[in-house]
Amino acid sequence: MAENTTTTTTEKKKLFIKTYGCQMNVYDSERMAEAMGGAGYETTDSPDDADMILLNTCHIREKAAEKVYSELGRFKGLKAEKPDLKIGVAGCVAQAEGEEIMRRQPMVDLVVGPQAYHRLPEMEAKTQEGVKALDTDFPEEDKFEKLKRRPKAKRAPTAFLTVQEGCDKFCAFCVVPYTRGAEVSRPVDRVLTEARDLVERGVREITLLGQNVNAYHGVHGGGDMTLAGLIWELDKIDGLERIRFTTSHPNDMMDDLIEAHGTCDKLMPYLHLPVQSGSNKILKRMNRSHDRDSYIKLIERIRTARPDLLLSGDFIVGFPEETEEDFQDTMDLIKEVRYGQAYSFKYSTRPGTPAAERPLVDPAEANDRLQRLQALLGQQQKDIQDSMVGKEVNVLYEKPGRLEGQMVGKSDYLHAVYVADPAGKIGDIKRVRIVESAANSLGGVLI
Ligand code: SAH
Ligand code: SF4
Ligand code: F3S
Numbered sequence: 001m002a003e004n005t006t007t008t009t010t011e012k013k014k015l016f017i018k019t020y021g022c023q024m025n026v027y028d029s030e031r032m033a034e035a036m037g038g039a040g041y042e043t044t045d046s047p048d049d050a051d052m053i054l055l056n057t058c059h060i061r062e063k064a065a066e067k068v069y070s071e072l073g074r075f076k077g078l079k080a081e082k083p084d085l086k087i088g089v090a091g092c093v094a095q096a097e098g099e100e101i102m103r104r105q106p107m108v109d110l111v112v113g114p115q116a117y118h119r120l121p122e123m124e125a126k127t128q129e130g131v132k133a134l135d136t137d138f139p140e141e142d143k144f145e146k147l148k149r150r151p152k153a154k155r156a157p158t159a160f161l162t163v164q165e166g167c168d169k170f171c172a173f174c175v176v177p178y179t180r181g182a183e184v185s186r187p188v189d190r191v192l193t194e195a196r197d198l199v200e201r202g203v204r205e206i207t208l209l210g211q212n213v214n215a216y217h218g219v220h221g222g223g224d225m226t227l228a229g230l231i232w233e234l235d236k237i238d239g240l241e242r243i244r245f246t247t248s249h250p251n252d253m254m255d256d257l258i259e260a261h262g263t264c265d266k267l268m269p270y271l272h273l274p275v276q277s278g279s280n281k282i283l284k285r286m287n288r289s290h291d292r293d294s295y296i297k298l299i300e301r302i303r304t305a306r307p308d309l310l311l312s313g314d315f316i317v318g319f320p321e322e323t324e325e326d327f328q329d330t331m332d333l334i335k336e337v338r339y340g341q342a343y344s345f346k347y348s349t350r351p352g353t354p355a356a357e358r359p360l361v362d363p364a365e366a367n368d369r370l371q372r373l374q375a376l377l378g379q380q381q382k383d384i385q386d387s388m389v390g391k392e393v394n395v396l397y398e399k400p401g402r403l404e405g406q407m408v409g410k411s412d413y414l415h416a417v418y419v420a421d422p423a424g425k426i427g428d429i430k431r432v433r434i435v436e437s438a439a440n441s442l443g444g445v446l447i
Contacts, residue, residue, distance in 0.1 A: 186216075206242070
């Protein structure tokens with residue numbers, strides 16, 4: 001391996017990025033790779049031949065943060081063999097733990113927070129001089145403006161586009177307001193420019209991202225534009241066929257956005273709207289600032305606008321002081337709402353958050369609740385998926401399927417669908433009748 005460490009000026013250096021956490025980290029990793037492209041790096045799929053390893057990390061639960069340290073431990077051998085290898089930590093663990101990371105893992109050369117990664121090339125240059133680099137500022141300047149325009153390469157037919165970052169909600173369990181900072185929206189014209197660029201490169205579906213994406217209010221002319229306004233602007237882009245957005249907060253679900261679900265054809269009938277708990281007592285202690293009834297009423301209004309909408313949610317069980325009765329309130333809410341997709345977690349104590357000081361639910365009890373909750377959600381998911389059989393949907397092909405002449409892509413409702421279509425190409429949108437429901441996917445035939 002040692003003989004590979006010498007690079008000539010014409011040879012590109014290799015960057016290996018590993019991404020943890022939410023879709024915003026996926027987007028950020030792409031942007032970091034592009035930024036490092038300007039500094040002479042190309043990406044590689046293997047840490048073994050990398051000149052720089054970057055972990056883009058997540059701090060949301062204890063396990064997520066611990067994973068970073070064990071992963072770093074694994075790179076120790078590599079660094080010993082290859083002293084020029086640079087190791088960097090980005091993302092939410094970088095923001096939350098800063099210098100502590102270098103103290104725990106002295107071989108780390110660079111720590112960069114989610115709002116400072118436009119400075120990555122300068123930081124990398126510093127590490128080349130043998131100096132460690134740390135930047136966890138929330139700078140005044142807009143990192144997206146400092147980053148290079150995204151390269152002109154042909155792209156996959158789907159893409160993420162961050163339009164909003166940060167969170168002002170301060171749920172009692174959550175680190176995001178601390179790691180991502182206050183709510184900020186990108187200006188409308190910049191989002192539209194990026195969207196047009198993506199479409200020119202073959203993108204047909206864009207998922208707008210934000211920690212509270214429906215709190216979006218981007219500068220537009222002399223005023224402000226809501227997320228619904230932005231969606232209607234995107235709707236005008238020829239070649240862009242599908243629009244999605246995530247993650248939304250129930251309190252920011254404004255009338256114009258609900259209405260758009262009924263009137264904008266490009267806006268897909270899928271909504272991720274986390275509720276976390278069905279108990280009013282727990283919702284209050286979580287500082288969610290909505291209650292069970294207001295959430296259910298909101299769902300009714302959204303379903304009136306778009307009756308076939310597929311709803312997705314997030315749930316936490318075992319939040320401090322959650323009783324069996326509180327848990328049953330969550331189970332009842334799930335039965336009332338019916339979710340087509342769901343993510344559920346056992347409460348994890350996060351240092352520095354208000355709930356961290358409170359008494360924990362017995363871990364065995366919390367595990368048991370999580371199992372019961374997941375059994376119910378799994379059954380609902382399966383029932384809703386099975387109910388697609390016989391229906392017609394549009395499928396955007398993302399890649400070839402496992403079988404010869406088969407393509408696989410997502411339906412409007414975000415179900416994975418396999419279709420026998422020897423003439424099918426990546427990026428095609430085909431009308432398909434669903435004929436089969438398997439474990440995690442559907443089978444369809446061309447109409
Ligand atoms: N902004 C989104 C999602 C934030 S993080 C929202 O408001 O819903 C994604 C999910 O992780 C959350 O919805 C929550 O269900 C879960 N989560 C956040 N902090 C957690 C913690 N301390 N323990 C367990 N789950 C947590
Ligand atoms: Fe975290 Fe709550 Fe903000 Fe979502 S709304 S990111 S759960 S603090
Ligand atoms: Fe994790 Fe940060 Fe996303 S904590 S969920 S990577 S915003």
